[in-house]
Amino acid sequence: MLTHIQIRDFAIIDAVELELGNGLTVLTGETGAGKSILVDALLVAAGGRAGAEVVRHGTERAEVSATFGVEGNSAALDWLNEQAIEHDGECVLRRVVGSDGRSRGYVNGQSMSVQSLRQLGETLLDVHGQMEYQSLMRRAAQRDLLDRNGDYDPLVRAVTEQWRTMNSLRQERDEAAASAKDRDARLEMLRYHLTELNALDLKAGEIDELAAESVRLSQRGKLAEGARNIVQLLRETEDVSAEQSVSRALTIARTLGDLDPQFTPIARLIDESLIALREGVESVERYESSLDADPGRQEWVEQRLAAIETLARKHRVEPAALIATQAELTEELERLEKLEASLESIEARLKEAARRFQSACTKLSTARKAAAKDLSERVSALMQTLGMPGGKFQVQITALAPEDATQYGADDIEFLVSANPGQPPRPLAKVASGGELSRISLAIQVAAAQTETLPCLVFDEVDAGVGGGVAEIVGRQLRTLGDRTQVLCVTHLPQVASQAHGHVRVSKLTDGKTTRTSLHPLTMSERVEEIARMLGGVDITDRARAHAAEMLQVTATPARPAGRAKRKSR
Numbered sequence: 001m002l003t004h005i006q007i008r009d010f011a012i013i014d015a016v017e018l019e020l021g022n023g024l025t026v027l028t029g030e031t032g033a034g035k036s037i038l039v040d041a042l043l044v045a046a047g048g049r050a051g052a053e054v055v056r057h058g059t060e061r062a063e064v065s066a067t068f069g070v071e072g073n074s075a076a077l078d079w080l081n082e083q084a085i086e087h088d089g090e091c092v093l094r095r096v097v098g099s100d101g102r103s104r105g106y107v108n109g110q111s112m113s114v115q116s117l118r119q120l121g122e123t124l125l126d127v128h129g130q131m132e133y134q135s136l137m138r139r140a141a142q143r144d145l146l147d148r149n150g151d152y153d154p155l156v157r158a159v160t161e162q163w164r165t166m167n168s169l170r171q172e173r174d175e176a177a178a179s180a181k182d183r184d185a186r187l188e189m190l191r192y193h194l195t196e197l198n199a200l201d202l203k204a205g206e207i208d209e210l211a212a213e214s215v216r217l218s219q220r221g222k223l224a225e226g227a228r229n230i231v232q233l234l235r236e237t238e239d240v241s242a243e244q245s246v247s248r249a250l251t252i253a254r255t256l257g258d259l260d261p262q263f264t265p266i267a268r269l270i271d272e273s274l275i276a277l278r279e280g281v282e283s284v285e286r287y288e289s290s291l292d293a294d295p296g297r298q299e300w301v302e303q304r305l306a307a308i309e310t311l312a313r314k315h316r317v318e319p320a321a322l323i324a325t326q327a328e329l330t331e332e333l334e335r336l337e338k339l340e341a342s343l344e345s346i347e348a349r350l351k352e353a354a355r356r357f358q359s360a361c362t363k364l365s366t367a368r369k370a371a372a373k374d375l376s377e378r379v380s381a382l383m384q385t386l387g388m389p390g391g392k393f394q395v396q397i398t399a400l401a402p403e404d405a406t407q408y409g410a411d412d413i414e415f416l417v418s419a420n421p422g423q424p425p426r427p428l429a430k431v432a433s434g435g436e437l438s439r440i441s442l443a444i445q446v447a448a449a450q451t452e453t454l455p456c457l458v459f460d461e462v463d464a465g466v467g468g469g470v471a472e473i474v475g476r477q478l479r480t481l482g483d484r485t486q487v488l489c490v491t492h493l494p495q496v497a498s499q500a501h502g503h504v505r506v507s508k509l510t511d512g513k514t515t516r517t518s519l520h521p522l523t524m525s526e527r528v529e530e531i532a533r534m535l536g537g538v539d540i541t542d543r544a545r546a547h548a549a550e551m552l553q554v555t556a557t558p559a560r561p562a563g564r565a566k567r568k569s570r
Contacts (some may be wrong), residue, residue: 001455002484003090003123004067005045009056011037012508023501024482027490033508034517035490039127041461042066046121047114065094068124068472073455075123076125084158085110091124101239125456128445129381136415136441137429143413146395149448150371154169155235155364162357163407169350176343183336190333193315197326201309206551207319210305227288243281274402306485319497358402361410365399368411373399375447382477383419383442387470390421394413417445439466446477457481459489467493479555494534498551527552534542 006017012034027035042048045066055062070076071089080087085108095117096107105117110118136142147156216223235241253267312319327551335342370394379393398412416425419436430439445459459478466474475496481487482501504523508515522530528548529540536544 001069002042002066002488003069004065004085004459005038005042005514006063006065007041008063008200009055009059010041010044010062010064011043012055012515013037014514016506016519018516018519020486020488020501022482022486024294024487024489024499025502025504026497026500027504027506028492028497028534031492033506035506036060036460037517038506038519039458039488039490042125042458043127045095045369046125047093047095047105047118047123048548049114050095050097050103051098052097054097055099060099063094064238065092066457067092067480070124073123076120077353078126079120079123080107083107083110083112083116083393091120093124093377125458127460128460136444139414142395142415142428143362143411145444145448146368146371146413149375151365151369152364152371155360155367158360159357159364159409160407162353162360163405164447166350166357167352167407169346169353173343173350175345176346187333187336190246190329190336194329195328197310197322197329200307201324202308202326204323205304207308207510208303210308214298214301224291225292227284230284231281231288232369240554243274243277246270247538249430250274277338277536277541278509285426300466354402358410361405364409365397365411368409368413369397378447379440379443383440383483385473385477386439386443387466388419388439391416391440392425393440394425395417396425423522447480456486458489459491461490461492468495471495472499475555492529492534494551497527497531497534498548499555503530504531524552 002020003021004017004019007013008015022536027038039065040048040054044062045052045064047529050062068076068091069089070080070087070091076091076149077087080091087108089399090108092108094109095114096106097102097103102116105112105114107117107120121529136145144157147153153327163419235243250267250270253263253270255265257263306321308322312322315325315326325425375395380391383391383393398414398417400410400412404410416427417440418425419431419433419440428437428440431440432540471493472495475493476495476499478487479499489496489500497503503526504525505520505522507518507519507520510516520526528545530542531548531551532540535547
């Protein structure tokens with residue numbers, strides 16, 4: 001539950017903080033005092049939208065901190081554990097909004113994105129506003145409300161998962177069908193291209209080898225002449241060849257080595273050079289011979305390179321990429337040849353997925369009908385106490401055609417209402433009376449809140465448009481909720497305020513230059529004065545005080561403050 005809220009420089013609030021207890025706590029005060037601003041600040045702390053407009057005029061930033069006890073709140077505890085945030089049973093949500101509109105969020109001092117803050121906030125509190133009925137006009141909101149109140153979350157998730165599987169298979173089937181549309185023509189072209197590429201039989205690295213060989217063959221005459229010159233210089237010189245000179249030098253070095261050992265390593269070096277010289281000459285001779293081995297080789301190499309270049313241009317790739325192109329076309333050919341069997345497989349899987357989806361939808365529809373009956377009965381019962389005797393609320397569920405089912409199931413859900421006996425139920429969106437619509441919305445919200453497990457429920461003037469005995473019933477309903485969970489309610493009705501377990505007065509103070517909001521938890525005697533003000537207006541009479549005391553006595557509200565509040569020093 002919400003245990004503490006601290007606000008600084010938010011709208012017309014300069015600096016306040018409030019400690020809250022369990023049960024129903026009401027916030028009252030004059031119109032414009034800032035009661036709803038407190039709710040807005042709480043929403044901002046929980047990840048709601050916020051811009052520069054929330055920053056108090058003349059200040060650099062607004063700051064809101066809300067502390068929640070999370071013991072027993074499994075959803076909040078799971079979220080905190082997933083984020084590896086230490087909590088010790090307590091969770092502090094903090095939001096800072098700058099005058100430039102930028103904001104930062106924190107959870108227990110750890111920086112968090114606003115989206116993450118919102119995810120956690122959804123596990124901690126739920127806010128029902130006086131304009132809540134506007135969202136209830138939408139079919140999607142009606143479906144969501146029914147599903148939130150039904151104990152069948154696994155069924156909702158199963159329908160969504162099966163729909164995604166089925167939709168994915170449909171896309172796969174459509175893509176395969178599109179490929180099959182011109183399959184025969186594509187197969188013929190692929191086979192033709194692959195016949196050419198397979199005939200070419202290009203090997204990895206072959207292009208570089210052929211290019212080098214082409215250069216070598218085109219310069220065959222020059223290369224042969226140079227090779228002949230080398231052989232002649234090293235071995236075939238008429239006078240003395242290089243090989244003969246080195247051989248003679250080796251003989252002399254070996255003879256001198258017998259006389260002086262220092263010539264022994266010299267003789268070894270000369271011997272090694274002679275061996276290398278002979279190997280070099282033999283290599284040149286072999287190279288010279290290879291140049292004349294196949295006179296038609298040059299023509300073949302040039303034709304081979306031309307064929308590679310032609311196919312590369314045909315496929316609009318670099319010559320070296322032809323091998324990869326061949327592999328891609330081969331893979332596509334195999335896929336297309338198997339396409340017919342693949343389509344049959346996809347269709348079979350899609351049929352099975354559709355069967356599972358329909359089965360999940362049927363189970364969800366059954367659960368929804370049971371939840372709809374329960375919600376209809378509870379809202380209808382509440383309507384009898386809210387000034388609409390004979391009124392009836394009905395959750396209508398209509399089955400959709402299989403092809404119209406979505407990730408939300410195969411149900412069309414609509415809230416129908418008959419505010420007066422004898423009138424047929426009509427769609428909630430067509431209820432004309434604003435007062436009736438407000439009360440029906442309140443009945444739906446109270447009935448929904450009775451099944452929700454959120455530890456903190458906030459009602460922001462949802463009692464607008466009601467009064468008298470109906471207002472007292474509203475107060476009783478909210479108090480009943482407060483007996484099982486924490487409820488924070490902004491109200492202007494004394495009948496509601498008198499039912500609260502705790503009471504906070506919101507006041508707007510001004511010194512002529514600045515305006516600020518203050519919070520003050522009320523004692524029992526102060527509650528009498530506040531409710532008397534709400535009953536009697538500006539001039540509070542003894543009769544109004546007596547009436548207020550009687551209202552509080554009837555509800556047997558414990559004489560305890562809602563909490564502590566103080567204005568922080570600047």
